[in-house]
Amino acid sequence: MDPSTEEDKLTEAENLKDFFCDLMENSKQYVKYYFSDDIVLDWFGQTVKGQKNVSAFLKVNVTPVKHYFSRALPANSIGFRDTHVIKTPKYPRRILRSFMSPPRPCPNKSLPRTPKKEPGASGSVKKNQEKRDVENHRPVVDSAMKKLKFSHNVDASTEVLEMENDVPEVNVKYLTTEGYVEFRRPSIKKLQAETKWKRPAKLHIAYSYNKDVKDSTIYLIIYEGNMKCRRNLLKDFESGEPED
Structure with a gap:
């Protein structure tokens, strides 16, 4: 059931954000079960497509992370690249x-698999x-x-x-939040257990679920760097210069 009020929409987006961040931080090996087959991940500019590819990328390339984001806000749409294409199932399963x-009980291996022929039996x-x-x-x-x-x-x-007629069709929703991601990895220094560093970021997620956040499906994940490079700041500097 879709949220009817703005507060319900905010609560739904926040629940999905918290659920996703908890999976990424504590159960990253299970997050793949909530991905769609055609999921797209934009990891700070690096795009990965497909459930298997995204799962392998997170396992190999993403170190343990912590998410520190503000309250998630519903959005009308997300994505700013040509690769941010959301594909949903066309037909119900x-x-x-x-x-x-229910599963059948396994037969005792010690017993014969086929019954013996009774003596005297004929056609x-x-x-x-x-x-x-x-x-x-x-x-x-x-x-x-x-x-x-x-x-x-x-x-x-x-x-x-x-599928029953009253099952709703796929309704993709969007959320966005802002904060930073804290990366962690083992330190090479003897007196330091691990190395930490933070990166400002925006998190955007396209998702769908009916009643429970644990039944959610994620179609698009965008980790967007929230720090402008010098080239992007050039226009800001030039606009701030006094005119002759």
Whole structure:
């Protein structure tokens, strides 16, 4: 359910920001499960695309970090590069009922996998059973393949469970916040356990979720450097110079 008031929207964005930062700081190995397949990461100007690539990049290139950001604010849109393209699923997922059934218990390895043939059994017993089935107007199923085909034709609608009609479509939302990221790594000095340094940054996230922040999906993450370089400051300096 979408937030109805501005305060609800602020709370939702703040909850998502806190959830994401906690994953990045304490459970970075699990953050990939909240990424979309076509997620885009902009890590201070370096763009990485795809769930597997982004996960590998965070694992290899991103040292332990701490986030110190102000309250997250909802935004109408984010992204300022051509690579910041958000791709969402076009169609609702189709869930097989077999995936929803409880797992089957594993058989005891010490027991034989197939039952032993009873002594004295002959093909006449099977033929008599088929004859009785025909007399009782029952379909004769004499193979596993025919049995599967028969059950599929009788109740094919139960094989696939489609998403319910009341499930909302993907609604991408955006948040932005400002602060700094603290990087940490082991120190090479004997009397210092680790080295820390801070970098001003803006964090932008495109996400979606229905009711719980733990059901969220993240489509775009932007760590934007919040420090102007000298070239970008040149216009500011020139505009501040007195005119002749």
